[in-house]
Amino acid sequence: MNFNKELEQKKKEIERLIAGYLPKEEGFAKELARAMNYSMEAGGKRLRPILMAETYRMLGGESKVIEPFLAAMEMIHTSSLIHDDLPAIDNDEYRRGKKTTHAVYGEAVGVLSGDALLNYAYETACRAFFLEPDNQRIGQALLVLSRKTGIYGMLGGQSVDVTNEGKPISKEMLDYIYENKTSALIEASMMVGGILAGASQDEVDRIETIGNRVGLAFQIRDDILDITSTMEELGKPVFSDEKNHKVTYVTLRGLEQATGDVEMISEEAVSLLEEFPQKNEFLQELVRYLVNRKK
Numbered sequence: 001m002n003f004n005k006e007l008e009q010k011k012k013e014i015e016r017l018i019a020g021y022l023p024k025e026e027g028f029a030k031e032l033a034r035a036m037n038y039s040m041e042a043g044g045k046r047l048r049p050i051l052m053a054e055t056y057r058m059l060g061g062e063s064k065v066i067e068p069f070l071a072a073m074e075m076i077h078t079s080s081l082i083h084d085d086l087p088a089i090d091n092d093e094y095r096r097g098k099k100t101t102h103a104v105y106g107e108a109v110g111v112l113s114g115d116a117l118l119n120y121a122y123e124t125a126c127r128a129f130f131l132e133p134d135n136q137r138i139g140q141a142l143l144v145l146s147r148k149t150g151i152y153g154m155l156g157g158q159s160v161d162v163t164n165e166g167k168p169i170s171k172e173m174l175d176y177i178y179e180n181k182t183s184a185l186i187e188a189s190m191m192v193g194g195i196l197a198g199a200s201q202d203e204v205d206r207i208e209t210i211g212n213r214v215g216l217a218f219q220i221r222d223d224i225l226d227i228t229s230t231m232e233e234l235g236k237p238v239f240s241d242e243k244n245h246k247v248t249y250v251t252l253r254g255l256e257q258a259t260g261d262v263e264m265i266s267e268e269a270v271s272l273l274e275e276f277p278q279k280n281e282f283l284q285e286l287v288r289y290l291v292n293r294k295k
Contacts, residue, residue: 018071
């Protein structure tokens with residue numbers, strides 16, 4: 001298997017699928033639609049929908065019912081990036097090598113486009129009911145998607161992050177931030193794939209743990225890249241955490257220990273994944289890629 005070639009192919013497939021769900025740029029609100037689409041079409045690795053699709057495939061899923069959820073997950077992730085980049089939070093002007101949404105469309109439209117994209121994500125996911133009206137697992141998947149995005153997931157973690165910026169925090173709090181701000185969407189991606197494929201509750205619980213480990217390792221790796229990479233490689237400003245006086249795994253534990261943490265946590269994720277009798281070699285390689293990436 002040529003992993004990089006296969007990853008690029010899967011990314012292109014996801015982008016073609018997402019394009020079919022984007023809002024039309026028409027009417028009085030066309031500027032908002034343009035801002036939403038600008039962010040969605042700005043590139044990115046599309047890792048969360050790929051994780052969802054590969055978990056679904058590993059557990060035997062074959063239906064198109066997964067497709068609205070794939071698009072919705074990338075919309076949710078992108079909406080969080082729009083808000084992260086705003087002057088009130090990270091105040092970044094570049095993302096994925098391009099000007100951020102608020103830098104192009106202004107702060108007000110930046111705020112609104114992030115809100116609109118999050119709302120539009122749930123509208124998109126609900127289209128799965130039209131594909132399989134009697135599939136009760138769609139409701140279960142929507143519940144996971146909503147919970148992992150809100151106060152008990154991504155937004156809860158983000159709130160603790162911004163309200164403690166510049167303050168000394170414990171490793172326990174930092175883990176809470178990372179496990180909610182970052183891990184929650186990765187957990188949701190994999191769990192939705194499992195749920196829609198017909199996974200048992202025990203399997204879904206194990207998938208959630210895998211997603212948690214992947215997300216934590218992914219975010220620590222992001223901390224490392226923030227001080228070891230370049231803007232050209234990363235596609236966004238480096239030393240952003242230092243600029244915003246953020247406590248990270250690197251500042252809390254040092255670069256060497258943070259690197260060791262990534263290796264240990266990622267191996268936990270791979271080991272748990274290998275315990276499934278169903279095998280997906282690409283998914284295993286993807287997990288390793290996520291935590292060893294250079295950008």
